[in-house]
Amino acid sequence: MKTTVRILGVFIILLVLFASAASIWRAERDKTELRESQAAIAEAQQSLALLKEEAKNMTGESKVQIESQIAEAESDIKKLPAESTFTIVQVLFGSSMLLSIVFGVFLFRPNLKSSKTLLVASILLLLATYFISPDIDGGKYSGFSRRTLALITGIPLIVVALFAFWIAKKKNAESLRSGR
Numbered sequence: 001m002k003t004t005v006r007i008l009g010v011f012i013i014l015l016v017l018f019a020s021a022a023s024i025w026r027a028e029r030d031k032t033e034l035r036e037s038q039a040a041i042a043e044a045q046q047s048l049a050l051l052k053e054e055a056k057n058m059t060g061e062s063k064v065q066i067e068s069q070i071a072e073a074e075s076d077i078k079k080l081p082a083e084s085t086f087t088i089v090q091v092l093f094g095s096s097m098l099l100s101i102v103f104g105v106f107l108f109r110p111n112l113k114s115s116k117t118l119l120v121a122s123i124l125l126l127l128a129t130y131f132i133s134p135d136i137d138g139g140k141y142s143g144f145s146r147r148t149l150a151l152i153t154g155i156p157l158i159v160v161a162l163f164a165f166w167i168a169k170k171k172n173a174e175s176l177r178s179g180r
Contacts, residue, residue: 110168126154
């Protein structure tokens, strides 16, 4: 049973490494796109300011319509994440890559205390990555949102952590039974 769990764990580690690398690449691409679109965003903000001034002179239904469009556009601009958010997400995905490699070691060299600690760390890493990732729909190259990518990376990482913990617990129970 341990051998099966170890083999399955190695495949899951490869999945985590691939998903993390893809997520890091995507965050870098999104950060670059955001940097390139800063001029367009500044221009849109200036246009909104001019439109606000024009809306002050309007009356009736057209004023209400323009004000609602301005409010919607401003809220969309405020929803745009900062470049630092993408950098933080990249660091978190890099940490998940590192943790998956550590769990790969623990699959073959069990350590109960470290496995337990890193299991908790992987759960916290998943939560941090999920909530820090910008909630923007998938782009033209992927149908997944960034939060979905966080789940695709984090859940298998937790499964590998559970495998490493289970193997360490099993080894600990065997050593207690044999008196070593």
